[in-house]
Amino acid sequence: MPPSFATCPFCGLLCDDLVVTPGPAGLLAAGGACERARVEFSALGAASPSPRVRGRAAGLDEALDEAARLLGAARRPAIGGLDVDVGAMRAILPLAQRLGAVIDHSGSFAKYRNLHVVQESGLITTTFAEVRNRADVVVLVGDGWTKRFPRFVERMLVPAPVFAGDGGRRFVLLNPADRSALPADAECLELAVPMAELPVLAGTLAALAAGRPVSLDRAVTALGGSASDGLAERLARCVDWLREARYGVLVWSAADLEFPHAELAVQALARMLRVLNEKTRFAGLPLAGVDGDLTANAVQTWRAGLPLPASYANGTVDFDPHRHALPGRLARGECDLLLWVSNLGTKPVPVVDGVPTIVLGRADRTFDAAPDVYLPVATPGVDAPGHLLRGDKVITLFLKPVRSGSLPTAAAMIEALAARLEPATC
Amino acid sequence: MLTRIAGGRVIDPANGVNDVIRDLYVRDGVIVDAPRDGERIDRTIDAAGMIVMAGAIDLHTHIGGGKVNIARALLPEFDRLDPMPAHGVCEPCTGGAAPSTLATGYRYAAMGYTACFEPAMLPVNARQAHMEMGDTPIVDKGAYALLGNDDFFLQLLASGAEQREIDDYVAWTLHATQAAGIKVVNAGGISAFKFNARSLDVDGEHPHYRVTPRQVLGALTRAIDGLGVPHPLHVHGSNLGVPGNADSTLATIDAAEGRRIHLTHLQFHSYGTEGDRKFSSAAQRIAEKVNASPNVSVDVGQILFGQTVTCSGDSMMQHRNARHARPAKWVVMDIECDAGCGVVPFRYRDRDFVNALQWAIGLELFLLVRDPWRVFLTTDHPNGGPFWSYPHLIKLLMDRSFRNEVLSRLHPEAATSSTLASLEREYSLYEIAIMTRAAPARILGLADRGHLGPGAAADIVVYEPHSDPEVQFTAPRYVFKDGTVVAERGEIKAVTAGSIHVVKPEFDRGIERKLDDWFRRHHTQSLASFKISDEEVCVCGRAPKLVTHACTHRG
Ligand SMILES: [Zn+2]
Numbered sequence: 001m002p003p004s005f006a007t008c009p010f011c012g013l014l015c016d017d018l019v020v021t022p023g024p025a026g027l028l029a030a031g032g033a034c035e036r037a038r039v040e041f042s043a044l045g046a047a048s049p050s051p052r053v054r055g056r057a058a059g060l061d062e063a064l065d066e067a068a069r070l071l072g073a074a075r076r077p078a079i080g081g082l083d084v085d086v087g088a089m090r091a092i093l094p095l096a097q098r099l100g101a102v103i104d105h106s107g108s109f110a111k112y113r114n115l116h117v118v119q120e121s122g123l124i125t126t127t128f129a130e131v132r133n134r135a136d137v138v139v140l141v142g143d144g145w146t147k148r149f150p151r152f153v154e155r156m157l158v159p160a161p162v163f164a165g166d167g168g169r170r171f172v173l174l175n176p177a178d179r180s181a182l183p184a185d186a187e188c189l190e191l192a193v194p195m196a197e198l199p200v201l202a203g204t205l206a207a208l209a210a211g212r213p214v215s216l217d218r219a220v221t222a223l224g225g226s227a228s229d230g231l232a233e234r235l236a237r238c239v240d241w242l243r244e245a246r247y248g249v250l251v252w253s254a255a256d257l258e259f260p261h262a263e264l265a266v267q268a269l270a271r272m273l274r275v276l277n278e279k280t281r282f283a284g285l286p287l288a289g290v291d292g293d294l295t296a297n298a299v300q301t302w303r304a305g306l307p308l309p310a311s312y313a314n315g316t317v318d319f320d321p322h323r324h325a326l327p328g329r330l331a332r333g334e335c336d337l338l339l340w341v342s343n344l345g346t347k348p349v350p351v352v353d354g355v356p357t358i359v360l361g362r363a364d365r366t367f368d369a370a371p372d373v374y375l376p377v378a379t380p381g382v383d384a385p386g387h388l389l390r391g392d393k394v395i396t397l398f399l400k401p402v403r404s405g406s407l408p409t410a411a412a413m414i415e416a417l418a419a420r421l422e423p424a425t426c
Numbered sequence: 427m428l429t430r431i432a433g434g435r436v437i438d439p440a441n442g443v444n445d446v447i448r449d450l451y452v453r454d455g456v457i458v459d460a461p462r463d464g465e466r467i468d469r470t471i472d473a474a475g476m477i478v479m480a481g482a483i484d485l486h487t488h489i490g491g492g493k494v495n496i497a498r499a500l501l502p503e504f505d506r507l508d509p510m511p512a513h514g515v516c517e518p519c520t521g522g523a524a525p526s527t528l529a530t531g532y533r534y535a536a537m538g539y540t541a542c543f544e545p546a547m548l549p550v551n552a553r554q555a556h557m558e559m560g561d562t563p564i565v566d567k568g569a570y571a572l573l574g575n576d577d578f579f580l581q582l583l584a585s586g587a588e589q590r591e592i593d594d595y596v597a598w599t600l601h602a603t604q605a606a607g608i609k610v611v612n613a614g615g616i617s618a619f620k621f622n623a624r625s626l627d628v629d630g631e632h633p634h635y636r637v638t639p640r641q642v643l644g645a646l647t648r649a650i651d652g653l654g655v656p657h658p659l660h661v662h663g664s665n666l667g668v669p670g671n672a673d674s675t676l677a678t679i680d681a682a683e684g685r686r687i688h689l690t691h692l693q694f695h696s697y698g699t700e701g702d703r704k705f706s707s708a709a710q711r712i713a714e715k716v717n718a719s720p721n722v723s724v725d726v727g728q729i730l731f732g733q734t735v736t737c738s739g740d741s742m743m744q745h746r747n748a749r750h751a752r753p754a755k756w757v758v759m760d761i762e763c764d765a766g767c768g769v770v771p772f773r774y775r776d777r778d779f780v781n782a783l784q785w786a787i788g789l790e791l792f793l794l795v796r797d798p799w800r801v802f803l804t805t806d807h808p809n810g811g812p813f814w815s816y817p818h819l820i821k822l823l824m825d826r827s828f829r830n831e832v833l834s835r836l837h838p839e840a841a842t843s844s845t846l847a848s849l850e851r852e853y854s855l856y857e858i859a860i861m862t863r864a865a866p867a868r869i870l871g872l873a874d875r876g877h878l879g880p881g882a883a884a885d886i887v888v889y890e891p892h893s894d895p896e897v898q899f900t901a902p903r904y905v906f907k908d909g910t911v912v913a914e915r916g917e918i919k920a921v922t923a924g925s926i927h928v929v930k931p932e933f934d935r936g937i938e939r940k941l942d943d944w945f946r947r948h949h950t951q952s953l954a955s956f957k958i959s960d961e962e963v964c965v966c967g968r969a970p971k972l973v974t975h976a977c978t979h980r981g
Pocket of ligand 1: 486488545690691806809
């Protein structure tokens, strides 16, 4: 019999060629597994948690009762985390509307850098198989493509682009330190430009590509270069590559763009793509999907018509990336309870004085400060089936559990909580 | 439990019943024969004086899948203008240019629609499409899988593969994506755009595969007939929106060589180049051809004035039309060696010559295509306008004086450039029932929907007659879904889950060897990951049941 492959839920690539088996120290991930997958599967394999109430082991009913009591007493609850699968989101949203809660994903601040640009001007994008088979020029922004998506190079950039003609694939690196992540014989152009100058760089390239008069000297100075370091020549060469591309791809990851007004950089990249597509084909690949950010947003968007962060207060649904963002809400003291649901990752749960916290979390998670209630839940693709959106936004994959266990799903726990609440009054 | 719907004026064209006073009986969600004497009737709904029809079926409405969700995220400003607060059994959500799935289900059901077919399900995006449809409450759902721009198909065709192999691939796709039919969008053009072609005529060569749209249409119509798939090949033609594209549309009909073909949103494909503005109505030419071709069915894709968003698989034409975006923002995607998409918001203005003429062309098509069994009521939701404008559209079809009154308020040349003002036809209620119930069920092969005979699902709509059809069709007195009253007078009373409709023609599974190799060499997921099982689709689609409709081999 052929091996049964597992699909890894721990980054946006959703690699579906893993072989996961029980080992002495937890689950052993082999096959195509990257280092991160090995660590995550192993950590989950070793854990055998029980529910906890204020740090003390408790029975499931006791923990659920206490969580329901806290939820029932809350007037301005918030639901956060949301690094979860589709099934969990589908359970969370009816609860959010019933509670009138504010709801946000832990990574939505970064995600909004892209969403903001989509809502302002739109985007031209592509998906993994197009990159693999078609891309002859790949511009790599930042370092997320190798740091946050460990097998992106191996799976999408190493295979030969069959539709690209004979020329093979060329790379433009904006972060030359990561040259070693690419094949040694890859043809690369390095443009060492500080990340915060990305808007200037993209604007310069777009203007050059459009054939508008641009002072290269001024651009080089603005980008922190000098007349002698060859940046002007490299910029000119880069524009030639962009224009010569049959099918170029521009890769970035919004979470990398950690500088003020990073959305302006995405805006400039989006504009550059529109300019290039007047003559040739060039598409963006905003890599995402880590911690279920795309999944949580997609389910909220289709069910409510509006993305995250959202508020379900007063029997309505409202989207506001600033007012409803969870970190701000918590900091302003606008929440009196935090329900944190997170069955994929182990990001720290915000601790706010006087705000009771309920965590539906991974089996192996630990806390600096014990939450009021911790309910360990199944991780999709490990203990339970589930679905996640992949990092290019189009593919949803089924996550088959690699073991059978007794951990309940987050969806089942949400439903158990909802069943314990007072009947909804409408 | 036995329910009697008593004394209504039944209009049931599938069974040849036209306005006959009858009782209907419903047990366990199904319409049954009249009970024997003495059998207990648990509930009687008084329908005296009211009009009773089967639940309406929309055979082309973009309700789920990636591009619709992009449209939702793109346009929060219009959602905010159309809030739907929590109400009764309904959760809070929003309508707007691209309504939420909840709003879609609630509004369709409130209007008497009980089944909706998503026409552009990308095979690689099928899971998400089923999930979005699954979160669309009450109504039944089905979807057409997109083929004809995917590299596997194009290389098969280019390599001169036998028709049998193409048939197997088409059947495999229907199974793997859990689809109810096959659609082709701008045959070969979406793929050609990835090779930087900006247009592709029906006899133009694909820049890489050297095949023509005509060949794509030939192979796919042959496959659909050969496999006995009930729904004809669903075709979004070449050159959408381009003045003069009527020639492409006529060539597309010819490409089917007499095999069954469904031309969707025909309005967008019925343009000539006459007049000072080089934009004219070709509705008459197109309608004549449709009337003379019994193998052809069409839906109109009527435009209605106001804000919309166009969501299409046609990345090539959407990119070309993006300069008309209002508001000025748009998304175009190339997708996974499979297809593409383009989302472009649009505002149709009654004082704009082109928009006004588009409106007139759509109505000309409705009125000039004679056979109501072959022309379907659509706005290509949300592309031409939202589905909740159907009652208004029905009024335009049923009431000539209303139609001409609206026409008189539009850009004046819309009237002089089209024959609309002279068309006297008014649709009857019976014809409306054909085009919104009996005919879509027949053309989709849904044996148990779209009619009121014993054995049919109890999807039943009871209307209070009104002199204004728009009023009558907006908020029916009762809507039954599988026997449950889900809406009364436009208000949702129960939120149920609809079934998924699929077809599963027989095929040679040997095709999977070739596909497996293709997936390994080109895809970024495995063949096993791609396929959706019956069990899984019911989870994704939150469906109590998967209804598989028969395929009858037509040789
Ligand atoms: Zn359509």
